[in-house]
Amino acid sequence: MSQFKYMLEENELPTHWYNLIADMKNPPPPYLHPATLEVMGPDDLAPVFPQALIMQEASRERYIEIPDQVRDVLKMWRPSPLYRARRWEKALDTPAKIYYKWEGVSPPGSHKPNTAVAQCYYAKEEGLDGFATETGAGQWGSALCLAAGLFGLQCKVFMVTISYHQKPYRRIAMETWGGTVVPSPSTETKAGRDILAVDPDTTGSLGIAISEAIEYAVTHDGFKYSLGSVVNFVLLHQTVVGLEARKQMEMAGDYPDIIIGCAGGGSNAAGLIYPFLKDRLDGSRPDLRAIFVESTACPSMTRGVYAYDWGDTAKTGPVAKMHTVGHGFIPAPVHAGGLRYHGMAPSICALLDQGEAEARSYHQNVCFDAAVSFARAEGTIVAPETAHAVRAVYDEALACKEAGESKVILFNNSGHGHFDLAAYDAYLRKDLPDYVLEEEKVQRALKELPQVPA
Amino acid sequence: MSQFKYMLEENELPTHWYNLIADMKNPPPPYLHPATLEVMGPDDLAPVFPQALIMQEASRERYIEIPDQVRDVLKMWRPSPLYRARRWEKALDTPAKIYYKWEGVSPPGSHKPNTAVAQCYYAKEEGLDGFATETGAGQWGSALCLAAGLFGLQCKVFMVTISYHQKPYRRIAMETWGGTVVPSPSTETKAGRDILAVDPDTTGSLGIAISEAIEYAVTHDGFKYSLGSVVNFVLLHQTVVGLEARKQMEMAGDYPDIIIGCAGGGSNAAGLIYPFLKDRLDGSRPDLRAIFVESTACPSMTRGVYAYDWGDTAKTGPVAKMHTVGHGFIPAPVHAGGLRYHGMAPSICALLDQGEAEARSYHQNVCFDAAVSFARAEGTIVAPETAHAVRAVYDEALACKEAGESKVILFNNSGHGHFDLAAYDAYLRKDLPDYVLEEEKVQRALKELPQVPA
Numbered sequence: 001m002s003q004f005k006y007m008l009e010e011n012e013l014p015t016h017w018y019n020l021i022a023d024m025k026n027p028p029p030p031y032l033h034p035a036t037l038e039v040m041g042p043d044d045l046a047p048v049f050p051q052a053l054i055m056q057e058a059s060r061e062r063y064i065e066i067p068d069q070v071r072d073v074l075k076m077w078r079p080s081p082l083y084r085a086r087r088w089e090k091a092l093d094t095p096a097k098i099y100y101k102w103e104g105v106s107p108p109g110s111h112k113p114n115t116a117v118a119q120c121y122y123a124k125e126e127g128l129d130g131f132a133t134e135t136g137a138g139q140w141g142s143a144l145c146l147a148a149g150l151f152g153l154q155c156k157v158f159m160v161t162i163s164y165h166q167k168p169y170r171r172i173a174m175e176t177w178g179g180t181v182v183p184s185p186s187t188e189t190k191a192g193r194d195i196l197a198v199d200p201d202t203t204g205s206l207g208i209a210i211s212e213a214i215e216y217a218v219t220h221d222g223f224k225y226s227l228g229s230v231v232n233f234v235l236l237h238q239t240v241v242g243l244e245a246r247k248q249m250e251m252a253g254d255y256p257d258i259i260i261g262c263a264g265g266g267s268n269a270a271g272l273i274y275p276f277l278k279d280r281l282d283g284s285r286p287d288l289r290a291i292f293v294e295s296t297a298c299p300s301m302t303r304g305v306y307a308y309d310w311g312d313t314a315k316t317g318p319v320a321k322m323h324t325v326g327h328g329f330i331p332a333p334v335h336a337g338g339l340r341y342h343g344m345a346p347s348i349c350a351l352l353d354q355g356e357a358e359a360r361s362y363h364q365n366v367c368f369d370a371a372v373s374f375a376r377a378e379g380t381i382v383a384p385e386t387a388h389a390v391r392a393v394y395d396e397a398l399a400c401k402e403a404g405e406s407k408v409i410l411f412n413n414s415g416h417g418h419f420d421l422a423a424y425d426a427y428l429r430k431d432l433p434d435y436v437l438e439e440e441k442v443q444r445a446l447k448e449l450p451q452v453p454a
Numbered sequence: 455m456s457q458f459k460y461m462l463e464e465n466e467l468p469t470h471w472y473n474l475i476a477d478m479k480n481p482p483p484p485y486l487h488p489a490t491l492e493v494m495g496p497d498d499l500a501p502v503f504p505q506a507l508i509m510q511e512a513s514r515e516r517y518i519e520i521p522d523q524v525r526d527v528l529k530m531w532r533p534s535p536l537y538r539a540r541r542w543e544k545a546l547d548t549p550a551k552i553y554y555k556w557e558g559v560s561p562p563g564s565h566k567p568n569t570a571v572a573q574c575y576y577a578k579e580e581g582l583d584g585f586a587t588e589t590g591a592g593q594w595g596s597a598l599c600l601a602a603g604l605f606g607l608q609c610k611v612f613m614v615t616i617s618y619h620q621k622p623y624r625r626i627a628m629e630t631w632g633g634t635v636v637p638s639p640s641t642e643t644k645a646g647r648d649i650l651a652v653d654p655d656t657t658g659s660l661g662i663a664i665s666e667a668i669e670y671a672v673t674h675d676g677f678k679y680s681l682g683s684v685v686n687f688v689l690l691h692q693t694v695v696g697l698e699a700r701k702q703m704e705m706a707g708d709y710p711d712i713i714i715g716c717a718g719g720g721s722n723a724a725g726l727i728y729p730f731l732k733d734r735l736d737g738s739r740p741d742l743r744a745i746f747v748e749s750t751a752c753p754s755m756t757r758g759v760y761a762y763d764w765g766d767t768a769k770t771g772p773v774a775k776m777h778t779v780g781h782g783f784i785p786a787p788v789h790a791g792g793l794r795y796h797g798m799a800p801s802i803c804a805l806l807d808q809g810e811a812e813a814r815s816y817h818q819n820v821c822f823d824a825a826v827s828f829a830r831a832e833g834t835i836v837a838p839e840t841a842h843a844v845r846a847v848y849d850e851a852l853a854c855k856e857a858g859e860s861k862v863i864l865f866n867n868s869g870h871g872h873f874d875l876a877a878y879d880a881y882l883r884k885d886l887p888d889y890v891l892e893e894e895k896v897q898r899a900l901k902e903l904p905q906v907p908a
Contacts, residue, residue, distance in 0.1 A: 004529045007461055075458045076833050087604070105559060107833030109872070149830050150541070169623070172875040175882055176829050375630050376603050379530050379561030418563070418872035421626040428629055 004086060006248040008079035013071055014243040017236045020274040021347060022062035023281045026354060028346035030058075031318035034310060037452055040318055047218050048225045048317070052122040056233040064236065066118070073117045073150055077106040078240065082248035083413075088377040089397070096400035097254060098393060100413040101245045101272055104380065108173065110415030111268045112143030112228055115237035119226050120147040129222030130154030134184065134209030136264070137163050137337030137385065138170025139415055140228030145179030156223070158184035158192075158212040161204035163337040169419040184209040191215050191314040203333045206264075206341040211314030229265025230311065230320075230345050238271025241412060246275055249410065256288065256410035258396055262388040263292040263301070263359075264338040266345035268414035269389075273357075276410075280356060290357040291396075292348060293388040295339040297435050298331035300324050301359035303442060306349055308452040309342070319450055322349045323359075326445025332435035334364050335423035336384040342445070362391050363434035368427040370394040371417075383415040384423050458540060460702040462533035467525055468697040471690045474728040475801060476516035477735045480808060482800035484512075485772035488764060491906055494772055501672050502679045502771070506576040510687040518690065520572070527571045527604055531560040532694065536702035537867075542831040543851070550854035551708060552847060554867040555699045555726055558834065562627065564869030565722045566597030566682055569691035573680050574601040583676030584608030588638065588663030590718070591617050591791030591839065592624025593869055594682030599633030610677070612638035612646075612666040615658035617791040623873040638663040645669050645768040657787050660718075660795040665768030683719025684765065684774075684799050692725025695866060700729055703864065710742065710864035712850055716842040717746040717755070717813075718792040720799035722868035723843075727811075730864075734810060744811040745850075746802055747842040749793040751889050752785035754778050755813035757896060760803055762906040763796070773904055776803045777813075780899025786889035788818050789877035790838040796899070816845050817888035822881040824848040825871070837869040838877050 021027045031040040045054045056064060066074075085098040103111035123131060130153045135141030141157040148155035157179055164171060164183035171181045184204050185192035191211035195202060202208075210227070217225035227234060249255060259276055261269025269292050279285035294301055300323040309324040311317040324343045325331075331340045351357040364384065371387035373394065374380065382390055389411045400407050417424065426432040475481045485494040499508045510518060520528075539552040557565035577585060584607045589595030595611040602609035611633055618625060618637035625635045638658050639646035645665035649656060656662075664681070671679035681688060703709060713730055715723025723746050733739035748755055754777040763778040765771040778797045779785075785794045805811040818838065825841035827848065828834070836844055843865045854861050871878065880886040 003464055004526075005464060007463065009461065010457055010459060072458075107829075107835070146833055150833075168879075169872065169875040172879045172882070173835060173872075176826060176835055176875070176878050178830055372630060375561075376632055379600055379604075381561070381627060381630055416872075418623065418627075418870075421623040421630070424630050425622075425626045428626070 004084055006082040006251045008244060008247060010075050012247065013074060013078050014066065014240050016063040016065050018239040018243060018275050019059060019062055019064055019236055020277065021232060022060050023278055024350065026350060028350040029321050031320050032308060032452065034315050034317060034319055037319060037450055048214060050122045050126045050128065050224055052125065053119060053233045056236055057231055067121055070118050070121045074114065074240065079244045080105050082245055084252060085378055088374055091373060091377040092397050094397040094401045095404065095406040096397040097406060097408045098397060099249065099252065099410045101241055102413045103241065104413065104416035108139065108142040108146055109418060110139040110143065110383065111238060111241060111271060112140045113147055114240055114271065115228065115234045115267065116143040116147035118237045120151040120153055123153060123224060124151040128153065128224055130156065131226040132156040132213040132216040132223055133226040133228065134158045134206055134213045136160050136206050136340055138167050138174065138419065139338060141181065142170055142173045142177065144226055145174040145177040149178040155179040156216060157181045158186060158209040160184055160206060160209050160337060161202065162333045166422060167419050184212050186212060189215040202330065205313065205330050207313035207327050210312035211316055214312065214316050229267040230343065232347060234267050235270040235274065235345055235347060238267045239275050241271040242273060242275030245272060245410065254408045257407040258289045258291060258409045260291045260293060260389050260392045260409065260411040262339065262385045262414065263294050263344065263348065264341045264385060266292065266348045268412050270345060270348055272412040277356065291392055292357060292359045293392045294359065294361045295334050295336050295388060296361040296363045296437060297334040298325060298340050298342065299361045299437065300342060300344045301352060302361040303437065305446060306353055307449055309449050311343060320346045322346045323352065325442050326448055328448050329441060329445035334435065335420060336364065336388060338385040339388065360392060362388055365427065365432055365434050367391040368424065368432065380413065381417045381424065382413060383417040384420050386414045458538055460536040460705045462698060462701060464529050466701065467528060467532050468520065468694050470517040470519050472693040472697060472729050473513060473516055473518055473690055474731060475686060476514050477732055478804065480804060482804040483775050485774050486762060486906065488769050488771060488773055491773060491904055502668060504576045504580045504582065504678055506579065507573060507687045510690055511685055521575055524572050524575045528568065528694065533698045534559050536699055538706060539832055542828055545827060545831040546851050548851040548855045549858065549860040550851040551860060551862045552851060553703065553706065553864045555695055556867045557695065558867065558870035562593065562596040562600055563872060564593040564597065564837065565692060565695060565725060566594045567601055568694055568725065569682065569688045569721065570597040570601035572691045574605040574607055577607060577678060578605040582607065582678055584610065585680040586610040586667040586670040586677055587680040587682065588612045588660055588667045590614050590660050590794055592621050592628065592873065593792055593837065595635065596624055596627045598680055599628040599631040603632040609633040610670060611635045612640060612663040614638055614660060614663050614791060615656065616787045620876060621873050638666050640666060643669040656784065659767065659784050661767035661781050664766035665770055668766065668770050683721040684797065686801060688721050689724040689728065689799055689801060692721045693729050695725040696727060696729030699726060699864065708862045711861040712743045712745060712863045714745045714747060714843050714846045714863065714865040716793065716839045716868065717748050717798065717802065718795045718839060720746065720802040722866050724799060724802055726866040731810065745846055746811060746813045747846045748813065748815045749788050749790050749842060750815040750817045750891060751788040752779060752794050752796065753815045753891065754796060754798045755806060756815040757891065759900060760807055761903050763903050765797060774800045776800045777806065779896050780902055782902050783895060783899035788889065789874060790818065790842060792839040793842065814846060816842055819881065819886055819888050821845045822878065822886065834867065835871045835878065836867060837871040838874050840868045
């Protein structure tokens with residue numbers, strides 16, 4: 001066999017992030033204030049986010065320089081490898097060429113530290129003492145705990161209860177890196193106590209955990225809130241993935257026909273896809289297909305509506321125009337905790353709405369079918385979230401076989417599943433449920449959207 | 455900061471393994487037959503190991519070619535990175551320069567697949583159906599399950615009971631890659647049943663699990679036995695680690711004064727150390743220090759004797775001259791399951807005996823002290839076994855600080871601790887015991903050594 005992986009030198013790490021918003025003809029509309037539903041300015045966001053990130057959120061600059069101190073930390077594991085999945089291609093007997101960017105090489109094992117490091121750098125520059133945040137499966141929380149420690153910041157993590165109990169190892173990893181973790185909803189915030197009063201046995205949700213983290217941040221001096229996905233600046237920081245992948249695809253002598261990523265809030269998918277999607281938006285690659293893959297348990301893109309909604313359950317965070325199943329929707333307890341978010345990154349939603357990208361959803365068992373096939377061919381046991389991207393690749397590769405087409409497929413292998421093996425155990429024992437979406441729950445949640453004047 | 459990591463291209467993967475035995479003035483003496491205690495020939499080993507490996511075991515060739523099919527699989531993750539631990543140096547405030555080879559990038563997360571892949575290749579060439587093996591913490595078993603699957607072989611793993619229960623995730627990983635895992639001692643072998651009859655609550659040991667795996671292999675058609683450490687051919691396969699590291703240290707412009715590895719059977723340490731130790735044996739680097747680090751719970755090198763002993767508890771495997779605490783010794787249930795082996799690689803023992811290397815041991819808490827310090831500076835959460843090497847580096851780095859010397863220290867970061875986080879949890883909660891070695895247990899076990907005529 002010829003080459004399997006394409007590596008870049010440390011000094012080839014990108015020097016600038018790429019801001020797709022600058023190249024969108026119709027960028028997503030601005031955020032609205034959670035109480036007044038008026039357009040929100042930088043000042044309104046100041047109590048929540050560090051100033052530099054608020055500026056990045058609204059930026060229309062195409063390229064934004066990555067500070068040297070951020071690049072120095074990213075060099076702990078970046079540039080990450082790009083793989084050609086030759087063994088999996090053979091196992092699937094497909095004429096498709098499958099490439100993947102492997103983000104599991106970071107210490108927390110996912111793409112998440114790409115933005116955690118940047119956020120902690122700006123927080124430290126601003127003189128903060130620490131961050132509060134939410135986490136689902138724990139990938140984001142562990143990334144922020146590591147990054148916070150490296151910059152001498154504290155980190156307080158509200159971890160969705162179902163994951164806190166399903167994935168104790170992630171909690172331990174966060175504590176090993178020096179963070180503090182509580183299950184959410186907790187009794188430490190009003191938002192958490194209110195939820196527990198109504199439903200003491202709730203499995204929790206990212207929406208609730210976000211509410212708790214925001215409340216904790218704004219009520220504790222020296223703390224601000226850190227978000228691991230959804231917003232523009234997070235997607236911006238993740239573009240190092242796609243910028244590296246562009247160089248590596250050039251080394252491989254290929255250009256993708258289809259790019260695929262799993263999407264909870266959308267950051268890993270956008271991080272890989274945006275630096276390529278630029279070519280579609282400017283007309284040089286009009287046929288490039290971008291596919292965002294979500295869980296059928298929380299189908300914001302494939303079942304939700306494109307409308308304004310609060311980003312969090314307690315309605316304390318910004319209101320954004322996005323695909324949503326409603327801020328009050330509590331998804332079934334699928335193992336892909338990172339895909340249990342009711343909304344989606346506003347920029348991805350705008351692209352979907354403008355026909356520049358596609359969305360699809362899968363139940364969890366077919367994702368594990370594909371993930372086990374991938375593990376046995378390529379070695380890597382991927383995270384349950386990533387398994388959704390792997391399934392979409394699997395389907396596209398088999399479609400190529402059917403059609404006898406040798407398309408080039410690129411996907412973001414966004415993280416390993418080492419802390420999610422209980423899910424593989426359940427799958428292998430045929431004890432993993434596929435939850436039927438409760439349509440009334442969606443209908444009920446969608447009735448609670450804010451009434452925004454047109 | 456300047457460079458953090460040194461990478462090699464895929465085509466720089468070594469083409470040959472290095473066989474230190476060829477450069478030893480006094481190689482370790484041959485194995486003895488487990489029943490007759492007569493010198494054992496290749497024919498005696500034939501029922502147990504594939505023929506090609508038996509030939510490698512006895513080889514006096516300095517360089518042995520790595521088959522292309524083996525290199526192709528190793529390329530899934532090799533060459534592995536060499537890191538300069540700049541952040542940890544700063545945290546320790548040491549003038550020492552600390553480098554580490556990072557073997558956690560393999561899918562099973564350790565150095566173990568370096569030999570698993572080679573062994574499965576030769577087994578497949580010989581027309582075998584599968585391998586039986588033992589595993590402690592599960593690093594070896596998971597490596598063999600992955601490699602076996604890639605070559606279309608079955609894999610039956612006897613996993614030391616204490617680890618089977620302490621580390622369920624490793625068992626699930628093995629099953630995800632297609633292997634079959636049972637806790638050892640099991641009721642599937644006579645060796646296992648005999649032990650259970652005497653002590654139904656035993657925590658198990660590597661010595662027992664080896665006996666079970668050998669028995670399973672020789673009583674099942676198409677199966678042979680695979681060993682993950684100790685013997686010459688395994689150490690040989692691990693020299694890709696040190697051969698790569700030599701090139702990478704050259705890139706960094708440094709040469710190690712001290713090389714450190716943790717040692718259960720000794721393969722990761724030897725894999726890194728032997729390609730450098732060549733320079734000491736040939737006189738070009740007479741001051742090079744090699745340090746093998748073991749657990750105080752199973753101190754074969756620092757407390758045992760240098761004598762002939764059986765490699766397994768049921769006395770069915772070869773008898774080797776090695777440092778041993780006795781084949782019947784059951785170590786305390788430390789989390790570093792891979793360091794709970796009663797013996798040590800015969801070639802390492804010969805080097806220790808000849809004054810060419812050093813040994814030391816640590817209790818587990820001081821190892822986790824160092825490992826948490828390392829994790830918070832370098833990101834990586836290392837395996838409990840590896841934590842023993844990390845502790846030795848820590849001590850050497852502080853000795854450099856004391857003495858004001860800027861020595862170059864290189865160690866093998868042999869694997870991640872993602873499946874061992876229960877140990878970190880216990881450590882962080884100050885609930886991790888340091889077991890006092892029961893001297894009478896050692897004395898009793900040492901009385902059972904074979905009576906070999908001088």
